[in-house]
Amino acid sequence: MSDSLDLDALLGEVRERVRRKRERGIYGPDVEAMLRTELPGGRRLLSDDMKDPVGALAEALDDDVIYDPTSHKRFVGPLITLARRTLISLLRWWLAALTDRQERINRLLAATYDVEGRLAPRFGERLSRLEREWQQWREHEVAANLHSVYFQARFGGDEPVIREQSEHFIELFRGRRKVLDLGCGRGIFLTLLKERGVGGYGIDLDPKMVAQARERGLEAFEQDALAHLESLPSKSIDGLYARHIAEHVLPGDLVAMLRSLRRALQPGSPVVFVTPNVANLSVGAHTFWMDPSHLRPIPPDLFKFYLEVEGFRGVGIRTFEQSEQRLHEEFTDAKARDNARLLNQTLFGDRDYAVVGFQPDA
Amino acid sequence: MTAVHQFHPTLTPGDAMSDHILALRKRFQSWGYESEAYAVEVKPGLAIEGHSYRELFRLVQPDDTLVLHFSTGHEVFDELVRLSARRVLVFHNVTPAEFFVGINPHAAAHARLGARQLARLAPAIDLAIGVSEFNRRELETAGYEKTAAVPILIDWSRYDVEPDPEVRAVLAGVHTRLLFVGRISPHKRQDELIRMLAYYRRCIDPEALLTLVGSHRDQPQYYARLKALAETLGLGGAVRFTGSVSLPQLVGYYRASSCFVSLSEHEGFGVPLLESMHLGAPVVALDAAAVGETVDHAAVLLPEKDLAQTAEACALVNEDLGWRAALIDAGRERVKAFDPEKIAERTKKVMGL
Numbered sequence: 018m019s020d021s022l023d024l025d026a027l028l029g030e031v032r033e034r035v036r037r038k039r040e041r042g043i044y045g046p047d048v049e050a051m052l053r054t055e056l057p058g059g060r061r062l063l064s065d066d067m068k069d070p071v072g073a074l075a076e077a078l079d080d081d082v083i084y085d086p087t088s089h090k091r092f093v094g095p096l097i098t099l100a101r102r103t104l105i106s107l108l109r110w111w112l113a114a115l116t117d118r119q120e121r122i123n124r125l126l127a128a129t130y131d132v133e134g135r136l137a138p139r140f141g142e143r144l145s146r147l148e149r150e151w152q153q154w155r156e157h158e159v160a161a162n163l164h165s166v167y168f169q170a171r172f173g174g175d176e177p178v179i180r181e182q183s184e185h186f187i188e189l190f191r192g193r194r195k196v197l198d199l200g201c202g203r204g205i206f207l208t209l210l211k212e213r214g215v216g217g218y219g220i221d222l223d224p225k226m227v228a229q230a231r232e233r234g235l236e237a238f239e240q241d242a243l244a245h246l247e248s249l250p251s252k253s254i255d256g257l258y259a260r261h262i263a264e265h266v267l268p269g270d271l272v273a274m275l276r277s278l279r280r281a282l283q284p285g286s287p288v289v290f291v292t293p294n295v296a297n298l299s300v301g302a303h304t305f306w307m308d309p310s311h312l313r314p315i316p317p318d319l320f321k322f323y324l325e326v327e328g329f330r331g332v333g334i335r336t337f338e339q340s341e342q343r344l345h346e347e348f349t350d351a352k353a354r355d356n357a358r359l360l361n362q363t364l365f366g367d368r369d370y371a372v373v374g375f376q377p378d379a
Numbered sequence: 380m381t382a383v384h385q386f387h388p389t390l391t392p393g394d395a396m397s398d399h400i401l402a403l404r405k406r407f408q409s410w411g412y413e414s415e416a417y418a419v420e421v422k423p424g425l426a427i428e429g430h431s432y433r434e435l436f437r438l439v440q441p442d443d444t445l446v447l448h449f450s451t452g453h454e455v456f457d458e459l460v461r462l463s464a465r466r467v468l469v470f471h472n473v474t475p476a477e478f479f480v481g482i483n484p485h486a487a488a489h490a491r492l493g494a495r496q497l498a499r500l501a502p503a504i505d506l507a508i509g510v511s512e513f514n515r516r517e518l519e520t521a522g523y524e525k526t527a528a529v530p531i532l533i534d535w536s537r538y539d540v541e542p543d544p545e546v547r548a549v550l551a552g553v554h555t556r557l558l559f560v561g562r563i564s565p566h567k568r569q570d571e572l573i574r575m576l577a578y579y580r581r582c583i584d585p586e587a588l589l590t591l592v593g594s595h596r597d598q599p600q601y602y603a604r605l606k607a608l609a610e611t612l613g614l615g616g617a618v619r620f621t622g623s624v625s626l627p628q629l630v631g632y633y634r635a636s637s638c639f640v641s642l643s644e645h646e647g648f649g650v651p652l653l654e655s656m657h658l659g660a661p662v663v664a665l666d667a668a669a670v671g672e673t674v675d676h677a678a679v680l681l682p683e684k685d686l687a688q689t690a691e692a693c694a695l696v697n698e699d700l701g702w703r704a705a706l707i708d709a710g711r712e713r714v715k716a717f718d719p720e721k722i723a724e725r726t727k728k729v730m731g732l
Contacts, residue, residue: 031688035687063478
């Protein structure tokens with residue numbers, strides 16, 4: 018990509034030009050109507066009708082078959098016309114059988130939809146009931162009705178702790194120009210980036226968090242993570258940091274995120290996902306579930322596998338955040354010491370881990 | 380000596396695909412293979428001698444490679460895949476039938492046949508090459524197991540001709556000279572270009588011209604309707620249909636245009652996009668099918684169809700010399716990725732020659 022060519026900026030300028038013309042009334046309803054002028058001399062293109070199939074179907078059901086057998090060729094024209102007419106009359110009964118079958122299909126299809134372009138009433142009812150139930154189920158699953166402000170105050174991470182955690186990774190992003198912090202929260206990691214002169218921005222679903230980040234003078238937007246990643250142009254960011262995001266999405270969405278990232282990242286860019294270390298049993302069985310919006314624990318080896326399968330290079334796991342509670346290991350007996358160590362690892366090991374990978378070089 | 384022979388139903392002088400076949404033939408020969416081009420119909424004026432496909436049945440040996448170029452269905456493909464040889468299919472894409480339904484039943488029927496045949500041939504093909512990643516994915520969907528993407532070979536030196544002076548003279552003194560090159564066909568959406576021109580003349584430059592270069596022989600119905608649309612919109616003389624043009628004329632149009640604009644909804648590769656970049660006309664294009672990957676970041680790529688934005692984008696690259704120069708530079712740089720030497724090397728590697 019050429020450095021002097023910022024196509025996003027160019028498109029921005031184009032949209033601005035259109036907006037100004039609308040404002041000044043140059044581009045008004047009359048021009049819009051002009052742009053909708055249909056192609057004269059026949060039906061609309063089917064490829065256009067496909068964009069509004071239900072409406073077009075209603076029209077098509079009332080359409081007559083148009084075929085003009087007249088040939089306009091010089092001299093032989095009348096002969097061709099006569100031949101065509103004869104053929105048509107010979108084929109009429111066979112064609113009638115075909116049309117009859119098609120008519121059945123058309124009527125049945127039309128009964129599935131009502132001709133005013135809406136789904137048949139019963140179908141619509143069933144669909145909206147399903148949608149309602151699905152929505153409810155999703156809300157129950159993540160306890161969306163919980164007062165999250167209280168929850169944050171009681172269980173949310175301490176700023177110094179998060180800051181210290183984030184510092185583990187800051188070196189990876191040195192010299193980058195557009196790092197995305199997915200689920201940026203109050204912008205702790207973004208602040209670190211800014212302090213070191215690294216360019217970056219964040220997105221978060223929580224409008225309050227986004228507002229706090231903006232108050233700190235950071236670039237943050239309220240948006241869904243997957244939708245944002247999918248909207249990114251290819252090779253438009255050069256790093257990704259996502260702390261405590263992966264456990265809030267289902268595996269399919271996580272894989273979809275990784276795929277979008279593979280497209281959106283410039284060659285050589287680092288990606289870092291931080292998530293609870295469920296290899297530690299007290300995390301996996303207990304603290305992971307302290308947040309009702311956690312959907313699935315992700316074992317470190319599985320996360321590493323996801324990244325590798327999606328084509329990231331140099332994928333590795335780092336663990337950190339020692340547990341506060343630990344068994345003491347100062348036994349004189351070597352066996353007892355080994356046992357205590359093993360127990361510490363499985364029960365009181367590091368509470369978080371990060372999976373780190375890199376977009377392959379072009 | 381083993382041979383690498385190529386087949387396409389028709390060989391036509393000046394056609395991008397026939398040129399590709401001739402360029403490949405030259406490469407195969409330079410790598411020490413016997414190589415000829417075969418067709419059902421060879422149009423007069425071809426630079427080499429084209430052979431009848433019938434010769435292949437007695438000629439091809441089991442060690443030979445048979446390269447079948449697929450852009451339209453044809454019963455001969457079914458016969459040729461029965462030949463005992465290594466069978467490679469090069470897929471140049473088939474336009475989906477829905478673009479032709481209700482406007483050209485003949486073309487729609489052919490498109491349907493093509494799509495069906497593509498799927499049917501899959502088990503008989505040893506290697507399928509798409510000329511773009513978009514095409515490669517379609518091959519995968521059609522059931523091909525071993526696939527690769529290799530762009531087509533374009534001999535850039537052929538454009539080093541003196542542009543036709545008449546073309547320049549016709550467009551002289553016109554400030555906005557919009558250009559699209561491609562067969563007149565519903566999937567290329569010349570109708571949308573005409574509507575876009577209506578916006579351009581109403582809201583930007585009342586004297587803007589749109590030149591549509593490309594043959595209308597295969598789509599008489601659509602062509603007639605395009606002309607009627609231009610009349611309805613009061614654009615009588617502002618839309619120019621050139622029909623097929625000679626190479627000096629083509630170069631003349633690219634060189635004389637202020638902007639190349641495409642609203643095509645289906646392109647398997649998009650040679651004119653690259654021709655335009657090579658000849659220094661900035662490109663504004665709808666991001667559809669393979670267009671995005673062909674232009675990469677060297678054109679104004681419109682994420683969705685919006686005629687006002689398309690026109691304003693053309694105007695911006697026409698008026699703002701900074702953007703214009705940056706786009707032209709980026710375009711020249713992009714064309715380097717389609718260096719015939721590199722593509723020939725890749726072809727050789729992918730085909731295991």
